[in-house]
Amino acid sequence: MNELRNENARAVLATVRERGGHPTALEVYEQVRQMRPKIGLATVYRILHQLTCQGVIRMWGDGSERARYDGRIDRHDHALCTRCGRLLDVPVEIELPRAALEQAARAAGIELDSHEVRIYGRCNDCQARSKA
Amino acid sequence: MNELRNENARAVLATVRERGGHPTALEVYEQVRQMRPKIGLATVYRILHQLTCQGVIRMWGDGSERARYDGRIDRHDHALCTRCGRLLDVPVEIELPRAALEQAARAAGIELDSHEVRIYGRCNDCQARSKA
DNA sequence: ATGGGTGCAAATCCTTTGCATCTGC
DNA sequence: GCAGATGCAAAGGATTTGCACCCAT
Numbered sequence: 001m002n003e004l005r006n007e008n009a010r011a012v013l014a015t016v017r018e019r020g021g022h023p024t025a026l027e028v029y030e031q032v033r034q035m036r037p038k039i040g041l042a043t044v045y046r047i048l049h050q051l052t053c054q055g056v057i058r059m060w061g062d063g064s065e066r067a068r069y070d071g072r073i074d075r076h077d078h079a080l081c082t083r084c085g086r087l088l089d090v091p092v093e094i095e096l097p098r099a100a101l102e103q104a105a106r107a108a109g110i111e112l113d114s115h116e117v118r119i120y121g122r123c124n125d126c127q128a129r130s131k132a
Numbered sequence: 133m134n135e136l137r138n139e140n141a142r143a144v145l146a147t148v149r150e151r152g153g154h155p156t157a158l159e160v161y162e163q164v165r166q167m168r169p170k171i172g173l174a175t176v177y178r179i180l181h182q183l184t185c186q187g188v189i190r191m192w193g194d195g196s197e198r199a200r201y202d203g204r205i206d207r208h209d210h211a212l213c214t215r216c217g218r219l220l221d222v223p224v225e226i227e228l229p230r231a232a233l234e235q236a237a238r239a240a241g242i243e244l245d246s247h248e249v250r251i252y253g254r255c256n257d258c259q260a261r262s263k264a
Numbered sequence: 265a266t267g268g269g270t271g272c273a274a275a276t277c278c279t280t281t282g283c284a285t286c287t288g289c
Numbered sequence: 290g291c292a293g294a295t296g297c298a299a300a301g302g303a304t305t306t307g308c309a310c311c312c313a314t
Contacts, residue, residue, distance in 0.1 A: 008270085025304075040271045045304060061193060066303060079240035090240045096249070100227050105251050108211035108222045113253035117228070119237050121245035140295080157279080172296040177279060198278060 011035045012047045016057050017071035022087045024066045060087070075114055081123035083130075090119065143167045144179045148189050149203035154219045156198050192219070209248055213255035215262075222251065 011032045016023065019031060029044040048069055051057045058070040060078070068087060077090035094117050105112035122130075143164045148155065151163060161176040180201055183189045190202040192210070200219060209222040226249050237244035254262075 038271075042272080042305075043270060046269090049305090077236065079237060079242040081242060082245065088240045088242060090236045092236055092239045094228070094236045095232050096226070096228055101249075101251065104209065104222045104224055104226045104249070105211060105253055107224045108220045108251065109256045110211040110213060110220060110251060110253040111255075111259060112251060113214065115252060116250045117233075117236070118248045118250065119233065119240065119242060119244060120247060121237060121242040123243075124241045127243055170296075174280075174297080175295055178295085181280090 008032075008036060008039055008043060009047050009051070011039075012044060013051060013056065013071075016048075016051070016069045022060060022068040022070050024068050026066075028069065075116070077117040077119065079119040079121065079123075081126055082120050083122055083126040086123050086125075088123065090117070140164075140168060140171055140175060141179050141183070143171075144176060145183060145188065145203075148180075148183070148201045154192055154200040154202050156200050158198075160201065207246055207248070209251065211251040211253065211255075213258055214252050215254050215258040218255050218257075220255065222249070 012028060015028050015031045019027075023031070025045055025048055026041070028048065029039070029041050032039055032044060048057070048059075052059050052069070055073060058073055059067050060070050061067045072089065077094055079088045079090055080086070081088075096115070096117070101115055102112050144160060147160050147163045151159075155163070157177055157180055158173070160180065161171070161173050164171055164176060180189070180191075184191050184201075187205060190205055191199050192202045193199045197217065204221065209226055211220045211222055212218070213220075228247070228249065233247055234244050
């Protein structure tokens with residue numbers, strides 16, 4: 001409806017979706033600024049928050065860092081480089097028997113809704129870097 | 133070696149280990165204060181950081197919240213209540229074929245080191261609460 | 265003129281740092 | 290007296306909020 005609002009929100013959403021690597025709010029801001037130089041950081045945060053609430057994007061984090069945003073909202077897993085912090089999507093579905101999940105959820109005292117596998121290790125770049 | 137230091141560090145470690153529910157730094161501070169009233173929040177943060185670096189405890193987070201600390205350092209999975217935010221340990225091992233993990237890691241471009249499964253849902257209390 | 269969206273700056277919240285002090289050796 | 294640890298207060302960094310302004314209706 002509102003033109004301006006649409007433009008800003010669209011730019012933010014496009015950035016989160018198209019940019020690889022699960023950008024932080026600041027990274028989104030910096031990239032969006034190239035399209036909309038007058039946008040403020042607060043607006044980026046506001047829009048990211050809205051989009052997250054609407055379920056259009058997702059917030060992701062590991063507690064030791066700032067929040068990152070993910071344009072993919074389908075269930076998928078992540079791989080995190082413990083050296084450089086890079087966050088990668090796992091492009092394949094990890095087979096995990098539903099029964100095992102349900103049992104685990106029950107054992108923990110939660111009603112299973114969804115799940116995510118996080119893989120920790122060294123990314124290819126960091127492996128190459130440590131050899132050099 | 134240093135007595136005082138030992139006392140404070142011991143109290144922090146004991147709190148993280150014994151208190152259920154993956155406390156935040158502030159929660160650790162508040163509980164430790166009951167034993168050592170003069171301790172400062174900064175010291176708690178310093179000790180938590182040291183213990184984390186030493187691998188004695190672990191930091192945990194999901195990006196939308198402050199860091200929490202986990203006294204368990206063995207590989208285990210977590211269940212997160214999406215309503216109240218409660219973080220629970222999964223008391224059973226979720227069967228996940230090593231081969232599937234390795235394949236996923238390779239596909240993502242990471243050398244597999246370890247992994248964690250996160251289960252999302254409603255905890256028992258929240259289920260009861262929403263029925264009431 | 266009205267309402268929603270915005271930029272800017274100030275405010276918050278969590279965490280880290282600087283520094284003078286204290287403790288045990 | 291020295292080195293390491295600590296408390297307090299100030300600093301920092303990320304995110305949110307207050308508020309006056311601006312644009313499309």
